[in-house]
Amino acid sequence: MKKTLVLRVNPQEPDLEKIRIAARLVRDGGLVAFPTETVYGLGADALNPEAIQMLFKAKGRPPDNPLIIHVGNKEDVSGLVELVTHKCEMLIEKFWPGPLTLILRRSKIVPDVTVSGLDTIAVRMPRHATALSLIRESGCPIAAPSANLSGRPSPTTAQHVLEDLECRIDAVLDGGPTPIGMESTVLDMTADQPQVLRPGGTPFESLRKVLKNVKLHPAAVAYRSSVPNKPRSPGLKYRHYAPAADVTVVEGGLTAVVGKIQALADFHAEKGRRVGILCTDETIAQYKAEVVKSLGSRKDLSTVAQNLYRLLREFDLEGVDIILAEGIPSRGFGLAVMNRLRKASGFKIVNATY
Numbered sequence: 469m470k471k472t473l474v475l476r477v478n479p480q481e482p483d484l485e486k487i488r489i490a491a492r493l494v495r496d497g498g499l500v501a502f503p504t505e506t507v508y509g510l511g512a513d514a515l516n517p518e519a520i521q522m523l524f525k526a527k528g529r530p531p532d533n534p535l536i537i538h539v540g541n542k543e544d545v546s547g548l549v550e551l552v553t554h555k556c557e558m559l560i561e562k563f564w565p566g567p568l569t570l571i572l573r574r575s576k577i578v579p580d581v582t583v584s585g586l587d588t589i590a591v592r593m594p595r596h597a598t599a600l601s602l603i604r605e606s607g608c609p610i611a612a613p614s615a616n617l618s619g620r621p622s623p624t625t626a627q628h629v630l631e632d633l634e635c636r637i638d639a640v641l642d643g644g645p646t647p648i649g650m651e652s653t654v655l656d657m658t659a660d661q662p663q664v665l666r667p668g669g670t671p672f673e674s675l676r677k678v679l680k681n682v683k684l685h686p687a688a689v690a691y692r693s694s695v696p697n698k699p700r701s702p703g704l705k706y707r708h709y710a711p712a713a714d715v716t717v718v719e720g721g722l723t724a725v726v727g728k729i730q731a732l733a734d735f736h737a738e739k740g741r742r743v744g745i746l747c748t749d750e751t752i753a754q755y756k757a758e759v760v761k762s763l764g765s766r767k768d769l770s771t772v773a774q775n776l777y778r779l780l781r782e783f784d785l786e787g788v789d790i791i792l793a794e795g796i797p798s799r800g801f802g803l804a805v806m807n808r809l810r811k812a813s814g815f816k817i818v819n820a821t822y
């Protein structure tokens with residue numbers, strides 16, 4: 469048990485003194501949570517095997533699920549990988565700093581434990597002043613998975629980080645809610661054809677404009693469990709993003725979806741279960757259940773993405789047994805939202821028809 473230091477900062481212009489305290493902790497092998505533009509990350513010196521081992525332990529993360537390494541400058545990627553191809557350079561130029569993680573062949577300086585023994589690494593440069601300032605001040609690349617206990621929804625506020633990790637980590641830089649609220653897009657550049665392993669903050673449509681042949685790995689769509697014997701992204705085989713309640717996703721035409729969800733809600737309520745409904749502004753008035761929450765308007769999928777993890781955590785605090793979630797369109801940020809919802813449900817997906 470250790471006391472977790474909370475360092476409050478202005479996210480755009482973080483107080484250098486607090487950043488220096490956090491950076492010293494990282495350099496000394498400690499664990500520091502910090503905001504990025506996507507979600508809060510739990511940072512440790514990527515090149516310090518003991519620190520990384522502690523990081524896996526603090527999160528309860530299986531050791532075969534590798535970490536994303538965060539750099540403070542575009543140039544810093546070259547020391548971590550074998551080769552930055554022309555295509556990768558183009559992606560870095562266009563999307564960094566930002567929510568795009570690239571999988572590349574790694575160089576030997578990265579310890580095995582950081583990459584779970586793989587010959588590739590995941591690397592990104594975040595677009596958040598606090599994150600960048602911490603990485604640069606630490607003077608080392610920072611490995612940072614999302615700062616939640618393994619299997620819980622990712623944290624979008626410092627409060628969420630403390631809910632999961634208080635007394636297990638050295639400090640958290642509290643820079644308020646994270647702007648995107650959804651993790652980065654993970655793009656594998658080591659295969660012949662680039663493929664998205666996890667949809668996220670950089671929409672697939674934006675990648676396709678730059679990489680004509682990019683494709684979606686089945687796990688990115690997550691319509692069903694698609695765990696091959698040797699998954700491309702080791703994280704794919706774990707149940708993720710899950711609240712404590714049992715989640716069912718209802719997909720299809722909107723009228724049919726609303727009807728099906730209300731019918732399921734009535735069924736479960738009759739059995740004495742506490743039911744939560746996760747819906748949208750357009751439909752919220754049509755439901756009757758114990759707890760009904762809206763992700764925002766269907767016309768604004770970036771807001772929907774921003775709200776998802778916060779609402780899943782709120783349902784847990786309300787103690788619901790069941791969450792019935794509306795499917796939303798899988799374009800733009802919607803693809804990442806549907807990926808997380810389907811995985812949270814353990815692929816319990818109902819297709820609503822008349």
Ligand code: TXA
Pocket residue numbers: 504506507508509510533534535536567569571583586588589590594612613614615650651652653654665666700701702703704
């Ligand atoms: O937005 C984000 O990406 C956040 C913030 C903190 O940057 N980080 C994050 O990290 O979401 P994490 O550890 O929760 O998710 C990393 C994902 C996992 O699915 C992992 O399996 C995958 O990236 N990954 C890491 N290294 C990989 C590799 N070498 N090959 C394939 N997948 C890899």
Ligand code: MG
Pocket residue numbers: 613614622
């Ligand atoms: Mg995570």
